[in-house]
Amino acid sequence: MKTNEIDLLKGIHPGFVLERKLKEKNLRKGPFAISINAYPQILGDITKGKRGMNTALSLRIEHALGLEEGFFMTLQVHYEIKEEKRKQQDMSHPDLAILRSGLFWDTDVSKIDWQRQRKAIIQRIFERGDEQEKAEIRRFYGSDIVKKVLQELNLSHAG
Structure with missing residues (x-):
């Protein structure tokens, strides 16, 4: 060859x-x-x-x-x-075209560790995101993980 x-x-x-x-x-x-x-x-x-x-x-x-x-x-x-x-x-990050850049005004999106920082990301999206952004986070992390994190944060009403 x-x-x-x-x-x-x-x-x-x-x-x-x-x-x-x-x-x-x-x-x-x-x-x-x-x-x-x-x-x-x-x-x-x-x-x-x-x-x-x-x-x-x-x-x-x-x-x-x-x-x-x-x-x-x-x-x-x-x-x-x-x-x-x-x-x-x-699969290494959610579809960034769906997430508004304004949600991450305080950080460089390219430097986010989507796995290590998932708790903070889920919290931010579920406090400030719209339904489409929340759906993308559920797709990316899985509904069970999102539900668990939201319960830990007492944000289950936001999910």
Whole structure:
């Protein structure tokens, strides 16, 4: 496997790379799929990024295209890692587009530790926030945690 090529392609869906490889070799997806004993629709979904690559298909494609074994599965793993990191980053703080910046007038929002300071954040949102902001905090922390914090703060009427 060409490490440089993998490094350049890390995080890209393997189907997009497959599409490019097929075009380079002037191969049409349908006939190629049939030649490797795969359903054309599955290959089409992969090249559109709608479906992931699996090991068995990856091996057949790599063999047919003269690529090193594991090329497409390596791309698949790196793509999944990138997607998982994106999901985790999305979960690292509430949707800031929903929370008015004025609620945090006294602090730099980018420096808030949303987990360590959750008690103060929940208190602030439930004392000063609107219903949409409260709903976002419930979504982010979970209703049970919000309810528990509000009870500790004797703000259950605000929840």
